[in-house]
Amino acid sequence: MTTPRPHLLRIATRKSPLALWQSEHVADALRAAHPGLEVTLVPMSTRGDEVLDRSLSAIGGKGLFLKELEVAMLRGEADCAVHSLKDVPMELEPGFMLPAILPRAEHADGFVSNRFETLDALPAGAVVGTSSLRRQAQVRALRPDLVLRDLRGNVNTRLAKLDAGEYDAIILACAGLERLGLEARIRSRLTAPQWLPAPAQGAIAIECRDDAGDMAALLAALDHAPTRRCVEAERAMNRALHGSCHVPVAALASERGDALFLQGMVGSASDGRAVRAEGEGADPESLGRRVAEQLLEQGAGPLLGIEPPA
Numbered sequence: 001m002t003t004p005r006p007h008l009l010r011i012a013t014r015k016s017p018l019a020l021w022q023s024e025h026v027a028d029a030l031r032a033a034h035p036g037l038e039v040t041l042v043p044m045s046t047r048g049d050e051v052l053d054r055s056l057s058a059i060g061g062k063g064l065f066l067k068e069l070e071v072a073m074l075r076g077e078a079d080c081a082v083h084s085l086k087d088v089p090m091e092l093e094p095g096f097m098l099p100a101i102l103p104r105a106e107h108a109d110g111f112v113s114n115r116f117e118t119l120d121a122l123p124a125g126a127v128v129g130t131s132s133l134r135r136q137a138q139v140r141a142l143r144p145d146l147v148l149r150d151l152r153g154n155v156n157t158r159l160a161k162l163d164a165g166e167y168d169a170i171i172l173a174c175a176g177l178e179r180l181g182l183e184a185r186i187r188s189r190l191t192a193p194q195w196l197p198a199p200a201q202g203a204i205a206i207e208c209r210d211d212a213g214d215m216a217a218l219l220a221a222l223d224h225a226p227t228r229r230c231v232e233a234e235r236a237m238n239r240a241l242h243g244s245c246h247v248p249v250a251a252l253a254s255e256r257g258d259a260l261f262l263q264g265m266v267g268s269a270s271d272g273r274a275v276r277a278e279g280e281g282a283d284p285e286s287l288g289r290r291v292a293e294q295l296l297e298q299g300a301g302p303l304l305g306i307e308p309p310a
């Protein structure tokens with residue numbers, strides 16, 4: 001006897017334009033992969049979206065963007081949730097899994113400004129807007145003469161603050177800008193090895209309950225194995241550094257023949273110190289751990305606050 005195939009699939013999503021685009025994208029891909037399957041969105045607000053006056057670390061971290069969506073899945077009000085994988089904590093909540101990681105879009109951060117082409121072109125004292133400790137650390141390391149100022153809110157809000165003249169430049173993920181049709185705002189790309197993205201930046205993940213059975217199998221049709229291997233290495237590195245999203249950790253893995261090449265960075269948002277390491281290997285998990293060990297050998301511990309300075 002076989003159980004009937006699910007015919008309706010409900011996707012819990014945040015309500016920001018980027019989150020809605022990503023969820024629609026997943027819905028379209030699921031409809032294409034499973035003709036006859038009805039796919040609907042269940043938009044909801046999360047605490048991470050609502051509290052904008054305090055830093056994310058102060059109110060409980062990026063998990064806050066997932067919590068309400070997970071509750072909806074536990075209550076049976078939604079079958080899965082769609083996330084930017086870079087916003088998903090390194091340790092998933094027990095009872096949940098990621099049945100699919102979609103093909104990665106562009107991984108790079110973009111330099112966005114109305115007056116300047118590149119980070120290098122900014123005059124001393126220019127104001128750069130970003131609340132990401134990772135981006136702050138990399139700006140400090142490359143251009144200690146610039147002024148950093150916090151900038152939160154969704155992509156459109158951040159662009160509006162740039163246009164209002166509050167900043168000379170801001171830094172946003174190219175993937176998000178492209179998805180919103182705002183690619184023209186990218187003046188230049190911040191590229192490796194000088195500049196690395198957040199672990200898993202540019203990758204979209206689907207989350208469901210780990211007892212989802214047939215539903216998980218439907219979702220797994222969208223999984224892209226090469227992307228999964230790369231982001232697993234990046235996330236394994238971050239996990240081995242006790243990486244939450246509150247520490248300036250950056251990582252980028254790419255395929256090199258049958259193997260993976262992983263570059264990692266740990267920095268300091270306050271003084272621009274940074275350590276870097278890289279490695280190559282076939283197993284994402286052990287490669288990630290190995291690069292993390294090298295980072296720690298080079299002094300990442302004190303930067304992360306997990307061991308006292310030598």
Ligand SMILES: NCc1[nH]cc(CCC(=O)O)c1CC(=O)O
Pocket residue numbers: 084085086087155171172173174175176200201202203204
């Ligand atoms: N921090 C919010 C966030 N989460 C995912 C993206 C972009 C899309 C992606 O990386 O997949 C963004 C915007 C940004 O960092 O500019």
